[in-house]
Amino acid sequence: MQRIQHPSNNDVLGAPAGWDQKELLVSALPITRTEVNGIPAVTSFWKPSPEELARLNAGGSVSLWVIGGTMPPVALEVEP
Template identity: 60%
Template sequence: MDRHQHPSNNAVLGAPKGWDQAEAPCNALPVTHVEIDGIRQVVSFWHPTADELKAIANGALVMLWVVGNTMPPVALTVEAKP
C-alpha cells in the first residue's frame, strides 16, 4: 500500500530513535493527531495498489504489521466519503 498525504495531516512521524535504516528502511509517515471522546489517536491514510485491490476483491486478507512483541490497540477502517 502507498501512504497518502491527506488534507487533515498535521504531523509527520519518522523512524523510531535508534532505528537502523540500513537493516530496514523506515520512511516518514504523514499523520493526523486527533482526540475522540478524550482518547488521543494518530491516523495515517493509505491507498491500496491496483494489484492489492484485485487481491482484496478476490478474498485476500488485509494484514496489519506492528514492530515489537505485542499489539497496541489499533483499528483498520475505510474513510467515509460524503
C-alpha cells in the first residue's frame, strides 16, 4: 500500500532519532495529529494498489506491521 497525502494531514513523521537508514529505510509519513476522547492520536492514510485490491477482493486480508517487540493500540478503518 502507498501512503497518501490526505486533506487533514497537518504534520510529517520521519525516522526515529538514531534510526539506521542503511539497515531499514524509513521514509517521511504524512500524518494527522488529532484527539480521540481527549487522548492524542495520529492518523496516516494508505491506498491499496490495483493488485492489492484484487487480493482483498479475493478474500485476502490487511496486515499491520509494527517494528519492535510489542504493538501499541492501533485501529484500521476504511475512509471515503
